[in-house]
Amino acid sequence: MRVMFIKFLVSVGALVYVSTELLSVFNVLTPFFLYLFWLVTLGVGLYLFWRNRPHDIVGGRTFGQLSVSEQIMLILCGVLIVLPLLFLAIYAPPNNVDSNNYHLTRVVYWLQNHNVNHFPTIHVQQLYHNVMSEYLLLHVLALSGHDYFVNVVQWGAMLGTVASVGAIAKQLGLKPGVQVLVSILQLTLPIGILEASTTQNDYVAVFFFTCFMYFGIKLLQEFRWEDVWWMSVCLALGGFTKYPVFFYAFPYCLWIGVQVLRKKGLKTAVSTFGIALATLLLVFGPFFSRNYGLFGSILSPKIGSSLFVENIAVEKYCFTCTLSNVAKNIGLHLGLPSAGYNAKIDAVMAKFHALIGEDINNPQLSLDNYRTQFVIQEDMSGNLLLLIAICIAAVWLLFQKKQGVFKGILVCAVVGFVIFCSSAKFQFWSSRTHMPVFAQGTLLVGLLVANWPARGRILVGYFFVLTAIPYIVDNFNKPLFPIRYASKYWLGYIPRHLCVPVGANENQYQEALGSYYDFAKPEPCYPLKQDLPYGQRQQIVTKLNALDYYKLESEHIFKYERAHYFFICDHDYPNTYYDFKELAKRIEPSSKGVGMLLEQSVGFYRYWSILRPRMSEDWQMRYIVFEKDYLALPNARQIFAYDYVLSDNEKFIDRYLPKTQIEAIYRTGSLVLVKLKKPSVQLYNY
Known part of the structure; x- marks a missing residue:
């Protein structure tokens, strides 16, 4: 049942990718054609399932093998974690900063352009950051017509990851009770709980990574071409979601490649590599082509170009550089709600860097200055308890005889983490990028407790379930209770x-x-x-x-209306919400469009989402000022008529809009709305 579930999710991901790219080529990426595609797909899928339906789905029988205590624990996980997170995912708006700035704003552009080609923007990350998760968001938003279900994408990825680590545990020979514990450890991962009700992309990435692991481990045990295909698709879609997946997958690729070469010979090894490489090229080809056409680089704008804004890659490579970033990345998970304790960790970190002779905040290695902190926030929360459990399990494993596959997983987890720390600059946000490490670590903890009495495993499971509760009820972006x-x-x-x-x-x-x-x-x-x-x-x-x-x-999410919480991460919260709410009354439903002149908030999804339900079908929202480099893009030549302009800096109004075109200006504390005398199609460049 678990394998069927993860294959179903991976298949949906692959279909989303294929349909998005195909419809985009013909500029018909619209709700109508997406409905048509999924209607045909559903019909074909139901026919194939009925024709090839399994007569014995193992799942209910496995559940019956569990003890009553383990069954109760699983039910409690559903009641205390899974269902509340589903409620939060649906009830709370997608209010993460990245959601507004690029995850969902670019989805709006794709729907307006009817393609996923690059477009003029003031936030270039909307173009070159990986897009697989947003393809999923695109389909959900287009098919549902609202954003009530966009957060469910990551919630579904959480369930898929829980299923996949459980399936890996079974593949490695762990008993059903241990599989339950491994799944609970993944389910209760603090940063995972916080991510599961967002439109971030980290849980989608870790889902594809753990599926890649599952099919890869199957290949290590028994070579089957079917698993080669599944593994290749999972790797490609995982990397297409987030590049760090490749860092964590690289040691597995070496391990699997060597074993296939040793057991099956050169021809099979080359064929396996060819399938994986071809899948990667097919998935990334269109995206890389779009990047190269605009940036002259397949990844991002070149350093020194007018569109360059960030350099996430480290700029200095050395042994002590790696030690520094490894230590700081581990430090992201060491915080506790104690200022004194956190200060002591800071002192230890400073002494360690003095010992190795590296500047702790070297800008060549870090984007953020290091400090130990404890936060319950969906961008940067740590995972201290599971980190401790994984470290104990890893040390214990080193002294065990045999257990070659588990030791291989340990080596791959460590090597992947070191590659990540050696390649990417330190950021406060990186704890969510470590999720693949923790997914692998759950398996090591599972092996550690495999021979424990059932009561001991159950107590460990209940402990992690209880420690997960604060992350459900006290998420800064979506607080259930004001505690x-x-x-x-x-x-x-x-x-x-x-x-x-x-x-x-x-x-x-x-x-x-x-x-x-x-x-x-x-x-x-x-x-x-x-x-x-x-x-x-x-x-x-x-x-x-x-x-x-x-x-x-x-604050709690029942205190105000849903739209209010789009702005909870805003520096001027809740004033920005009230300011926009007042201005929104001035925008007539017959409006052609609203042009955006933004400085403080580079994304506009929240404004679009609030206005969209009462506007006409062809109403749009777009940036009207952007760098001249974008003028060569076909999407820059699309006609956009707007009769209002919204800005968070009145100086922009004076700079770009001729006074002769302005009918009225409406001001609030943080926003300015301009009503034009007649619709304009003028775009401005700098």
């Missing part, structure tokens, strides 16, 4: 660096907290002068609350 302030008070958890909120009276903060924080240090954040006892930390929490520092901590 954040109370938990900070109980824990005496204070910010080590106090950042005075935008618009707040800094003098009031200095007067109330000047004896604790060093306000002589440069803004924007002031460091804590020294570690403080629990009672004083509670006093600071109380004072911060009196200053409205924790006003966001009282």
Whole structure:
């Protein structure tokens, strides 16, 4: 049943890819043709399933082999984790910063252009960041007509990953009870829980990676051409979702290649490599062609070009460089809700870098300055408990005889992680990119507890289920209950660096907290002068609350209407929401389109999503100012008529819009809406 499930999901992914690229070629990537494609696909799929239906689906029988306690634990996982996450995925809007800035904004452009070719933008990452997850979002958004189900893509990838690690555990000979524990460890991964209700792409990537692992391990045990094809498709789609999948998959490719060469000979090994390479070229070919046509590079804009904005790859290679980034990436998972503890980890990290002679914040190796932190946020949460369990299991495994496949998985996990740390600069956001390492680690923990008494395994499972609950109810972007302030008070958890909120009276903060924080240090954040006892930390929490520092901590997703929470990550939340809500009343449903002149928020999906339900069918929203490099794109020549312009910087209005075309200007605190006298098709370049 698990294998059927993951094959079904991979097949859906492959069909999404093929249909998207094919319809895009003919500029008919529209809801009508997507409906038609899936209607035909569903009919063919049901016919083939009925004709080749299995007479004995193993699944219910396996569930019956579990003890009552294990069955109850699985049911609790469904009730306490799976269903609440499904509710959050549907009820809460896709309000992640990346969702608005590029994941969903580019989906809007694809639907408006009727193709996935590059388009003029002010956020070039919308073009060259990998796109497989967004292809899935495109189909969901087009077929449903709303964004209620776009978060479900990652929720489904979570279920697929849980199924695939369980299937790997079975393939490796672990008993049903151990398979359950392995699956629970994956399900309760903190960053995974937080990702499962977002439109990020990390869980989609780890799903394809674990499926690649499953079919690859099957090949190691028994060579079958069918598994070569499945493995190749999973690898290609995983890399097409996120490039780090290739870092983690590379050692497996070597391992599998050597074993196939040794057992089946050169001809079979070359054929296997050829299938994998051909699949990669077929999947990446159109995307690389689009990149090369605009950037002169298949990956991203070249350094020094006018479109270049970021260099994620490390710029210095050496042994101590790798040690530095390995240590800092591990540090992302070491944080606890204790400022004193986190400060001690920082001190250890500083001493380690002094010992190896590397600057801890070398810009050639890091995009962010290192600090140990504990956050429950869907971009950067750590996974300390599972990390400890994996380390214990890894050390134990090294002293075991045999267990060659598990030791191979350990080596691949370590090598893949080292390759990642050696290739990509350190970022606070990288904990979600480590998910493949933790997926592999669950198998090592499964082997460790394989011979434990059933009661011990069950206790471990319940422990991880309980520790997962805060990440479900207290997600900063989607809080189910307003417990954040109370938990900070109980824990005496204070910010080590106090950042005075935008618009707040800094003098009031200095007067109330000047004896604790060093306000002589440069803004924007002031460091804590020294570690403080629990009672004083509670006093600071109380004072911060009196200053409205924790006003966001009282939020929960039932407090306001759904659209309100599109803006929860905004620096000026909730003012931006109210500002836009007021301006949206000025936009008539008969509007041709709204041109975007943005500076602070480079994406506009949330504005589009709020306006779209009451606008005409052909209404659009696009950027009207962009760099001249985009003028060569066919999509830059599409006619876009707009009769309103929305901006977050009034200076842009003065710079680009002729006063003779303006009928009215409506201002709020953070946004400006311009109504034009008549629709315009003018685009502006710089």
